[in-house]
Amino acid sequence: MNLLLSNYTATSCLGVGLDATWQALQAQRSGLKPCDFETVTLNTHIGEVPGLDAVTLPSSLRVFDCRNNRLALLALQQDGFAQAVQQAAQQYGAGRIGIFLGTSTSGMLQTELAYRARAGGQGPLPAWFDYDGTQSTYSVAAFVRQYFELDGPAVVVSTACSSSSKVFANAQRMMACGLIDAAIVGGVDSLCLTTLYGFHSLQLLSERPCAPYDASRNGISIGEAAAFALLTRAPAQLPAGAVLLRGVGESSDAHHMSSPHPQGLGAQLAMRAALQAAGLAAAQIDYVNLHGTATPSNDAAEDKAVCEVLGTSTPCSSTKGHTGHTLGAAGGLEAVICALALRHQTLPGGCHTDAIDPQLHAAYLRTNRSAPLKNVLSNSFGFGGSNSCLILGLV
Amino acid sequence: MSKELSVYLEGVGLLGPGLPGWPAATPLLATPATYARALLDIPSPDCLPPAERRRVGAQVKIALTVGREAVAQSQRDAGTLTNVFSASSGDGDNSHAICEALARPDRFISPTRFHNAVHNAAAGYWGIAMKCMAPSTSLCAHDGSFAAGLLEAAVQACSAQTAVLLVASDTPYPEPLNSARPLGCSFGVGLVVAAQRSERAIARLRLSLTSATPSVLPEAALESLRTDAPAARALPLLQWLAGGAALPASVHLQYLDGCTLTVELENIRGRGA
Numbered sequence: 001m002n003l004l005l006s007n008y009t010a011t012s013c014l015g016v017g018l019d020a021t022w023q024a025l026q027a028q029r030s031g032l033k034p035c036d037f038e039t040v041t042l043n044t045h046i047g048e049v050p051g052l053d054a055v056t057l058p059s060s061l062r063v064f065d066c067r068n069n070r071l072a073l074l075a076l077q078q079d080g081f082a083q084a085v086q087q088a089a090q091q092y093g094a095g096r097i098g099i100f101l102g103t104s105t106s107g108m109l110q111t112e113l114a115y116r117a118r119a120g121g122q123g124p125l126p127a128w129f130d131y132d133g134t135q136s137t138y139s140v141a142a143f144v145r146q147y148f149e150l151d152g153p154a155v156v157v158s159t160a161c162s163s164s165s166k167v168f169a170n171a172q173r174m175m176a177c178g179l180i181d182a183a184i185v186g187g188v189d190s191l192c193l194t195t196l197y198g199f200h201s202l203q204l205l206s207e208r209p210c211a212p213y214d215a216s217r218n219g220i221s222i223g224e225a226a227a228f229a230l231l232t233r234a235p236a237q238l239p240a241g242a243v244l245l246r247g248v249g250e251s252s253d254a255h256h257m258s259s260p261h262p263q264g265l266g267a268q269l270a271m272r273a274a275l276q277a278a279g280l281a282a283a284q285i286d287y288v289n290l291h292g293t294a295t296p297s298n299d300a301a302e303d304k305a306v307c308e309v310l311g312t313s314t315p316c317s318s319t320k321g322h323t324g325h326t327l328g329a330a331g332g333l334e335a336v337i338c339a340l341a342l343r344h345q346t347l348p349g350g351c352h353t354d355a356i357d358p359q360l361h362a363a364y365l366r367t368n369r370s371a372p373l374k375n376v377l378s379n380s381f382g383f384g385g386s387n388s389c390l391i392l393g394l395v
Numbered sequence: 396m397s398k399e400l401s402v403y404l405e406g407v408g409l410l411g412p413g414l415p416g417w418p419a420a421t422p423l424l425a426t427p428a429t430y431a432r433a434l435l436d437i438p439s440p441d442c443l444p445p446a447e448r449r450r451v452g453a454q455v456k457i458a459l460t461v462g463r464e465a466v467a468q469s470q471r472d473a474g475t476l477t478n479v480f481s482a483s484s485g486d487g488d489n490s491h492a493i494c495e496a497l498a499r500p501d502r503f504i505s506p507t508r509f510h511n512a513v514h515n516a517a518a519g520y521w522g523i524a525m526k527c528m529a530p531s532t533s534l535c536a537h538d539g540s541f542a543a544g545l546l547e548a549a550v551q552a553c554s555a556q557t558a559v560l561l562v563a564s565d566t567p568y569p570e571p572l573n574s575a576r577p578l579g580c581s582f583g584v585g586l587v588v589a590a591q592r593s594e595r596a597i598a599r600l601r602l603s604l605t606s607a608t609p610s611v612l613p614e615a616a617l618e619s620l621r622t623d624a625p626a627a628r629a630l631p632l633l634q635w636l637a638g639g640a641a642l643p644a645s646v647h648l649q650y651l652d653g654c655t656l657t658v659e660l661e662n663i664r665g666r667g668a
Contacts (some may be wrong), residue, residue, distance in 0.1 A: 077526040095604070095654070104513065111572070115494040124571050131575040137484055137514055138537040151653035153604060155543045157534045158514030166532055168475075170547065172553040179604060198509035250530035254522040255446075258510040266528055271528075319640045383510050384519025386531065 001176050003245040004234040005392070007084035009075060009334040010267075012033065012225035012323045013047030017078035023342050028368060030322050032209040034222050037191050038109075044205040047324030048191060050105025051073070058144075063133035064143040066107035067190040067224075070142050075188070075226030084230050085148050085184060085357035092181040099154035100170045101141045102163025102187035104328035106156075106383075107134030109192035130388070136178035140188045140292045152180055158328065160289075160382030163187055164227065165331025165390055169248035171231050174328045187332035196220055196325060202258060211352040212318035213364045215304075217294040223324025226316040227332035228338075238395050246375065246391040249273025255387025260298055260381060264305030264311070267291075268377065270387035271309045278391040280375055285391070287347045287371075289334045289378040292318020293325050303360040304377060310362075310377075317365040321351030331380035331388060336374045338392050346370050399603045400549045403596035404574040405471070405558065407636060408464030408585030410457050411435065411620065411627060417464060424630075424637035426615035427650055435581055442524040450507050451520055452486040456458060457583035458517035458525060458564040467584030473525040473559055476587070477551055478560040480518040480533040481544025483625040484576075487568035494572075517564065540565070541584065542650035545658075548588050549602050558589035563626040567658075579623030584633070598636060601659040609649035635660050653665070 009017060014024035021334045024031065032045040055070035076082050089097055114129040115121075117183050133139055157163050157170060164187020165340030171183035199205050199220060206219035234244055251273065253266035260267070276283060288310065291302055299318075306316060319337050341348060349367040356364050375393040400600040409419045413433040416421040435503040440459040441446055451459075468472045483489070483531065489512045496504050513519070515533035522531060530551075536543035543562045548561035563585035567573055588600065610631040612618040621630040648656040 034427065051561055056613070089456055107520075111490075111494055112497050114572075115498040118498070121495070121498055124573055129575055134539065135484075136576070137535045138540075142537065145651070151606075151651070153543070153654060154651055155534045155536050157532055159518070159531075159533050160513045168532075170550075172643070173550045176554050177400055179400070179550070193502065194493055194504075194509075194512065197497060197502050198493070198512070199504075201504045201506040201509055245519070250527050250532070252518070252531045253520040253527050254528050256523070257516070257519050258506075269528055272592060314426050351511050379438065382515070383513045384515040384533075385522050386515055386533075 002234045003172055003175065003231045005229045005243045005245060005339055006232045007081050008229040008336050009079035009081045010074060010225065010227040010333050010334055011049060011075035011078060012326060013223055013378055014322055015050060016074060018340065022344065024322060025348045028349055028351055030209055033189065040193060040196050040380055041046035042200055042205065043381055045209045045221040046191060049224055050066055061146055063130050064139060066110040066134040068107045068140055068188055069143045071190050071224060072143060072188045076228055081228055086181045088230060089148060089150060094150045095152045096181040096182040096184045097143055097150050097152050098171060098174055099141050100157065100167035100183055100185045101144065102157045102167050102328045102331060103140055103189050104160050104163060105156060105189060105192050105194055106137045106139055106158045108194050110134040112193045123131030134318055144184060153363040159386040160384055161327050161330055162380040162386040162388040163328040163331065165380035165388035166250060168245055168390055169250055172245065172248060183229055183231045184228060187327040187329035188226040189326055189372045190224040204295055206294065209230035209352045210320055212292035212294040212300055212321055213356050213360055215352045215355045215357040216297060217296060219295055220293045221324040223326040225323060225329040227329060227336045228297040239271050241343055242395060243342050244393050245275045246393045249277060249389040251387045251388065255385055258383050260301040262301055264301040266387045267302055267305035267381060268309050270389040271305060274377065274389040280391065284375050285310055285314055285377045286373045287341060287376045288314055288316035289338050290316050290318040291381045292320055294320060295320060299360060303362050306362045314363045315347050315363050315365050317348055317350040319348055321353065329373050334378045335390055335392065338378050341376060342373050342392060342394050345373050399601050400553050401599060401601045402549045402588040402590060404586060404598045404600055405589055405595045406465040406469030406587035408461030409633065410461050410583040412580045421637045424634045427617050430616055432616060443520060447520060448524060450511060452488050452511065453581060454482060454486045454564055454566040455517045455520050457581055458562045459521060461585035462521060462560060462562040465587045466560060469587035474527050474617040476560045477529045477557060478518065478521060478531045478545050479548045479551065480515065481535065481540045481563040482508055482570055482631050483535050483537055483540045483565050485514045486516060487566050491569050491572055496608040536651060538625050539650040541628045542648040542656035547601060547657055552588050556590045557629045558587060561586045563629065565624040565626045582624035582626040584626050584629045596663045598663050603657050605655050605657040606653055607647040608636050608653045608655050609655055610647045632658060
């Protein structure tokens with residue numbers, strides 16, 4: 001079943017909303033900067049969304065106040081997204097719209113601050129701490145559901161860095177079963193100390209802006225983002241430039257908690273499943289937005305998978321040099337970037353890649369290219385060996 | 396009114412305080428006066444390689460235990476079964492240890508703690524233990540996490556005309572987080588559901604989203620257990636399966652405000668078998 005992305009939006013360090021995002025992609029401008037987040041003292045780069053401290057939640061939703069839900073609110077107020085949801089709620093009914101959002105750390109920053117506020121590192125958490133509205137992995141979906149006054153099904157998928165790619169599959173399945181008529185999908189993940197110091201502990205943070213596919217790549221840059229799409233059934237007559245969700249493929253590595261399968265076997269399964277779901281042959285994919293985190297092992301494993309499934313001539317790039325790795329929001333953000341690529345018939349070249357690693361064989365793009373684009377594929381892989389692949393396309 | 400989903404239950408796994416596995420729990424749930432809360436003995440997951448076994452926390456151990464029990468009863472192949480993991484949070488001990496470390500000046504986090512902190516840790520270890528490369532998801536909906544998981548498992552089974560393993564598990568946080576998010580116990584439930592009826596079917600479940608008030612259990616000890624952990628919100632369903640007398644043939648499982656997962660139940664063969 002083809003679903004229509006009837007509205008979509010994204011906010012990241014590239015900017016707030018689609019226009020700012022596209023301008024940055026068009027200019028191949030990275031939003032990464034040396035890390036000055038909170039009290040963090042790591043030698044790394046981050047992709048921060050400016051101005052989140054000034055975002056105010058509606059007073060009736062104050063229990064949800066944290067960086068993650070502020071980012072969600074800022075994003076869903078762009079590009080007419082909120083109006084599109086309200087219109088869908090009127091058309092289909094508040095109980096017929098599902099919410100499927102991905103996050104990895106939710107409002108964890110709030111908990112980190114609460115622990116730091118304990119007197120002498122002991123005793124209870126401060127009274128201002130609200131677990132359900134902030135740290136709870138579900139909080140962003142609860143916030144969005146209350147914000148739009150919806151009463152249909154809602155869920156947060158949390159499969160690390162594949163979370164907000166996989167939500168497209170949840171929504172598609174539930175619509176196919178007839179339980180809902182429209183779905184809010186997407187992902188929200190915000191900067192916090194757990195991920196910065198956690199990836200540092202795994203020695204996976206680069207000290208310079210991440211350089212996917214570069215011969216000297218040495219790790220990720222962490223970013224934050226919120227991306228949303230409103231999915232509806234595709235009508236018989238589609239507006240010009242309408243972007244469709246053609247297929248989703250999912251798989252598990254069954255290999256290791258934090259390292260990819262070296263041959264990218266799980267990634268291959270997910271890509272093949274997505275092609276099958278979309279009813280497309282490998283040759284019909286015009287561009288691949290890679291997971292492309294810029295760690296040596298991730299890019300190497302993904303390259304093997306892409307070359308095995310699609311060959312070595314399909315143009316591909318990672319946009320994590322622009323945005324940083326936005327973790328649980330990456331799948332959603334990169335789906336929106338793919339939709340923009342289709343809309344503008346432009347393949348985004350990657351940032352910061354000076355010399356492509358000769359060990360990697362996929363057709364990596366270092367500059368933007370105008371080309372007829374019909375079907376694009378986006379990979380997202382996460383800890384726990386969780387793989388997801390989306391295919392979006394024009395009619 | 397919502398459309399209805401129909402699936403066949405083929406296997407059950409259970410681990411909760413005083414409920415050490417489905418066969419042992421069945422008579423206790425069927426005759427609640429015999430149920431007594433007891434400390435939960437969490438088995439070591441011998442299905443994991445020794446290095447991984449040492450690293451996993453209580454939530455993963457519970458999830459692997461109930462998942463294996465449900466799959467064994469279904470006689471399905473765990474290595475190829477699509478799976479849905481539902482938990483209201485990641486591992487609580489891990490989360491606490493990381494927040495404590497980040498509140499100290501050196502902010503040193505153990506790398507193992509970090510990768511075990513992901514919400515999908517149980518699913519990741521399940522894949523490794525069972526060599527399962529099938530699609531897997533990990534999700535939550537706060538106190539409605541069990542219903543969200545069962546709904547997703549049924550949706551996956553129906554949309555792909557296949558069988559799906561659901562594993563719901565929760566463990567409490569240590570203090571100080573437990574005061575902010577009080578859970579009274581650890582609890583785990585595994586269910587295998589299939590779109591098609593087979594000779595292994597125990598019951599038929601017909602799921603729909605309604606605005607019904609969630610079912611409560613008449614017995615105080617079990618009702619208090621039901622509200623102690625999100626995964627224990629499965630108890631109205633489990634109690635019916637255990638075959639207690641005069642129980643209704645439909646249960647309303649807590650999901651979200653204004654959205655309840657109603658399950659119409661139909662016995663196929665000896666319940667609790």
